Amino acid sequence: MARILITSGPTREYLDPVRYLTNASSGRMGAALAEAALAEGHEVVMVSGPVEVQYPPEVSLQWVLTTDEMLLACEEIFPKCDGLIGVAAPCDYKAEAISPHKIRKTGQPIQLDLVETVDIMAELAKIKGDRWMVGFALETEDTHFRAMTKLQKKNCDFIVLNGPEAMHAHDTSLEVLNHQGEVVLKFTGTKEAAARRILERINQDLLR
Amino acid sequence: MARILITSGPTREYLDPVRYLTNASSGRMGAALAEAALAEGHEVVMVSGPVEVQYPPEVSLQWVLTTDEMLLACEEIFPKCDGLIGVAAPCDYKAEAISPHKIRKTGQPIQLDLVETVDIMAELAKIKGDRWMVGFALETEDTHFRAMTKLQKKNCDFIVLNGPEAMHAHDTSLEVLNHQGEVVLKFTGTKEAAARRILERINQDLLR
Numbered sequence: 437m438a439r440i441l442i443t444s445g446p447t448r449e450y451l452d453p454v455r456y457l458t459n460a461s462s463g464r465m466g467a468a469l470a471e472a473a474l475a476e477g478h479e480v481v482m483v484s485g486p487v488e489v490q491y492p493p494e495v496s497l498q499w500v501l502t503t504d505e506m507l508l509a510c511e512e513i514f515p516k517c518d519g520l521i522g523v524a525a526p527c528d529y530k531a532e533a534i535s536p537h538k539i540r541k542t543g544q545p546i547q548l549d550l551v552e553t554v555d556i557m558a559e560l561a562k563i564k565g566d567r568w569m570v571g572f573a574l575e576t577e578d579t580h581f582r583a584m585t586k587l588q589k590k591n592c593d594f595i596v597l598n599g600p601e602a603m604h605a606h607d608t609s610l611e612v613l614n615h616q617g618e619v620v621l622k623f624t625g626t627k628e629a630a631a632r633r634i635l636e637r638i639n640q641d642l643l644r
Numbered sequence: 645m646a647r648i649l650i651t652s653g654p655t656r657e658y659l660d661p662v663r664y665l666t667n668a669s670s671g672r673m674g675a676a677l678a679e680a681a682l683a684e685g686h687e688v689v690m691v692s693g694p695v696e697v698q699y700p701p702e703v704s705l706q707w708v709l710t711t712d713e714m715l716l717a718c719e720e721i722f723p724k725c726d727g728l729i730g731v732a733a734p735c736d737y738k739a740e741a742i743s744p745h746k747i748r749k750t751g752q753p754i755q756l757d758l759v760e761t762v763d764i765m766a767e768l769a770k771i772k773g774d775r776w777m778v779g780f781a782l783e784t785e786d787t788h789f790r791a792m793t794k795l796q797k798k799n800c801d802f803i804v805l806n807g808p809e810a811m812h813a814h815d816t817s818l819e820v821l822n823h824q825g826e827v828v829l830k831f832t833g834t835k836e837a838a839a840r841r842i843l844e845r846i847n848q849d850l851l852r
Contacts, residue, residue, distance in 0.1 A: 528663075
C-alpha cells in the first residue's frame with residue numbers, strides 16, 4: 437500500500453481575461469489511474485487542472501488552473517507521498533505578460549511573446565529522494581528518443597509514451613519505458629485497462 | 645414558430661498538433677437558449693464548438709472545431725433559417741502558421757504570430773436579408789460603447805452584453821441592447837432563466 441500523487445488534466449495560461457493557451461487533455465487517463473490505484477488498495481491524492489471528467493470520490497482532490505499553481509500544489513503534497521504519476525498535460529508556454537483587459541482586435545496581426553512554463557516533473561525530481569516517479573510523454577516524432585530524454589531530464593523510473601490521438605479519447609495506445617530504455621509494457625485499448633496494466637507494472641517494479 | 649440557428653461554445657485554433665488557443669465558453673448558455681426556443685415551439689439548429697454540455701436531443705446539431713469551420717457551417721445553414729442567435733465565443737485569433745509537429749521546447753522564449761480569424765457574425769450579416777440576428781458581446785471595459793459598436797458592425801437586431809464571469813458559470817448577469825442602444829432587458833440569475841427572458845424579447849420584438 438502506497439500513497440500516490442497523481443497529476444491530471446491540462447492547465448491554462450491566460451493571455452488576457454478571456455483567451456488562453458491549453459490542450460485537449462480530458463483527465464480521463466488520470467481518472468482511470470486513480471481508479472486502478474484505489475483498486476490496488478493505494479491511497480490517492482490528485483492535483484488536477486480544469487476538466488469535466490468525474491474523479492473517484494475516494495481521492496483527495498486539489499484543483500488548479502495554471503502550471504505554476506500545479507507545481508506549488510505538488511511541492512506541498514509530493515513530500516508526503518511514496519510516489520507520483522504525472523499524467524497531467526500542463527501548458528508548457530505562457531504569455532510573457534498577461535493583458536489585464538481583453539486584447540482589442542484592430543484588424544492587424546499581433547505578435548505574442550511566449551515563455552516556457554516551469555517543468556513540474558523536473559522540479560519535483562529535485563525533491564524526489566527515495567520516491568518513485570512515473571512520467572508521461574506525448575510525442576509526434578522521434579518518439580522513443582524524446583521520451584528517454586524526458587525520462588532522464590525528469591529523473592523518472594518509468595516514462596509512458598503516447599501520441600496526441602490519446603488526448604480526449606476513450607482509447608489509448610502506449611508504451612512504458614524503464615530507466616534502461618526497455619519497453620516494459622506495450623498496450624492498446626481502453627484507458628481503464630491501460631491504467632490497470634500500468635499499476636501492475638508499478639506494483640511489480642517500483643513498490644518495495 | 646421560427647427556425648432558429650444557434651451558434652454555441654468556443655472554437656479552437658491550434659498552434660501545433662497539441663497546443664491551442666481557446667476560451668472557457670461552456671456551451672451552457674447555448675444549451676439554455678436552445679431549451680427556451682424549443683419550449684416556445686421553435687425549431688432549433690445548432691452549430692457548436694467542442695463542449696461537454698448536453699444539448700437538447702430535439703435540436704439538429706453540427707459540431708465544428710475552428711472558427712473557419714463554424715463560419716462554413718453557418719453559411720450553409722443560416723439561409724434556411726429565420727433568425728440567428730450567436731452565443732458562440734469563437735476564438736478570434738489564430739496562428740499565422742500551424743506547426744505540423746509539436747513545437748519543441750528549447751529553453752528560449754518564442755514569438756508567435758497571430759492573425760485575426762474571420763468575424764462570423766459580420767460575414768453572416770452580409771447574407772442576412774430579412775432575417776434577424778442576436779449577437780453576444782463579452783466586454784471588460786467601455787462595455788456599452790463596445791457592445792453597440794459590435795451591434796452595428798455585425799448588423800444585429802439585439803446585442804446581449806455580459807462579462808467574462810459568465811463564462812463556464814451557471815449564473816449570468818446580462819443586458820440586451822437594441823439597435824437604438826436602448827436596454828430592453830437587464831437580468832441577473834441562472835442561464836436557464838436568462839435564456840427564457842431573451843426568448844421572450846425575441847418573440848415580442850423580432851418575430852413577426
